[in-house]
Amino acid sequence: MKYGFIWPPKIDEMGDIVKQYIDSGKPLSIPDDSGVYRELETTFANLHNRKYGLLVSSGTMALYSAFFGLNLLPGQEVICTAFSYHATAAPLLHLGIKIVFCDVEEDIGNIDVSKIEELITNKTKAIVTNDQWGHPCDKEGILNICKKYNLRYVEDCSHAHFSEYKGKYVGSFGDVACWSLQGNKLLTGGEGGILLTDNQEIFERAVLLGHNLKRPAKSVRNEYYKGLERTGYGLKLRIHPLAAVMVLHQLKYYCFDWIKGRKETLNYFEKRLQEETFFKGMVKKDYVTSMGAWYGFKPTIDFEGLNIDKSNLVNWMNERGFEIKIPKSKSIPTYELFTSDKYKINNYDKNTLINSYPNAEKYYSKILTFPTYTFHEYELIEKYIEAIKEYFKTTGNMSR
Incomplete structure (x- = not known):
């Protein structure tokens, strides 16, 4: 399923x-x-x-x-x-x-x-x-x-x-x-x-x-x-x-009804993840009045600190039909388009773009992509919670 x-x-x-x-x-x-x-x-x-x-x-x-x-x-x-x-x-x-x-x-x-x-x-x-x-x-x-x-x-x-x-x-x-x-x-x-x-x-x-x-x-x-x-x-x-x-x-x-439904649904998803698992919700700064489209639902978890293998968790969930992914978008300067002169555009020297961006790497290391549920799919969300809890138990990490 x-x-x-x-x-x-x-x-x-x-x-x-x-x-x-x-x-x-x-x-x-x-x-x-x-x-x-x-x-x-x-x-x-x-x-x-x-x-x-x-x-x-x-x-x-x-x-x-x-x-x-x-x-x-x-x-x-x-x-x-x-x-x-x-x-x-x-x-x-x-x-x-x-x-x-x-x-x-x-x-x-x-x-x-x-x-x-x-x-x-x-x-x-x-x-x-x-x-x-x-x-x-x-x-x-x-x-x-x-x-x-x-x-x-x-x-x-x-x-x-x-x-x-x-x-x-x-x-x-x-x-x-x-x-x-x-x-x-x-x-x-x-x-x-x-x-x-x-x-x-x-x-x-x-x-x-x-x-x-x-x-x-x-x-x-x-x-x-x-x-x-x-x-x-x-x-x-x-x-x-x-x-x-x-x-x-x-x-x-439709647009504003979708936004309302997504807010309600993902707030519930976040609450349940934080109550029952090691995942944290998406941080929202005080100046945020609305997350609007919530284009991606990306809860975070300290994989390294908890000694959890990200790929193993994703594969385990996917094998059971749960749609969790490692985000494809990563820090921009890591792409060869922006760093390699092999793919030069307009003879621009791209070597000047190379630098270190530790916070971008840390942020990327902690996020996973979950479904951006919008229409109060609470029963499905509970199935995700139970599956994640089961994974933590099978790997020796007790859920909350």
Whole structure:
């Protein structure tokens, strides 16, 4: 028997919604900001109290568009969290920007604000963070540093749809913010991404990077870019309209109920793990008002201190049908893309990226991926608790 978890959940009417869009004769290629594009961009921007929204083909391309929008130049530096999905940093390689990784807080995996200032040089132009597994990073601390050193702030909110920092949605703080709409995210079109900003220059450059034909002509007002009105900068990063239709429907009718259900369900899961096993819940800082999407449920355990073999536990549980995994995402600087000149991009010397990030490694060593249950699957959760307790007993570690 399998005790897994499938996302996104089945929405009975979704097939009809997509079919209705196709049968209506509405365009399957939208060259401007009309129709479902405008409705989704405007709705999402308004929810975050932002002026401009821009849909793109993926969260990665939203970040690429954000960095391009900042008009960063080769040789300049951007400080980036050392623990995230690699796409938080990868677009910078393609722009020739030096990535300066910053270690994280060991308990939550987000950038350690206390370590940022020592990394700033006269070439530093921006800071990029994520909100790991839905937990907001210290927004005010980062904004204070940006103000002090005149830096731009890019928020990667791909894990944190509608997470709240002191009552305000993440993505409302930086110069520009980005979300993924990929298949595992709370809001998903299968693939897709969205960028929000209040800065017209950032928005217009992002439009020009990945959109052409009518969109630049309608969205770009700066006369300097007049010569790019038809071509943009030559790339095409548009989201598919059917993906936008799916995301808009979820946002209107399901998203916030899912968030409520996930909060209730995972709070229960955490409580039971801590009551009955050696696992600890996910740390939540005082400034966190809501974990929003809880993109990943990652309880922690001191494997080394308790002399528990992580792989052995995972395999034991998997053999019995329980979906527990060792997270695939690890600290970004450990990937060869960022360290090996064998995979050089734009002749950039990546040896300068190599450093030590002990907190990122410690954090990674303690986390496991559990199902992100959302719909009050309490009976299944109890089966997980009993199975973990049984494992501890068979290995000589008594559960709580």
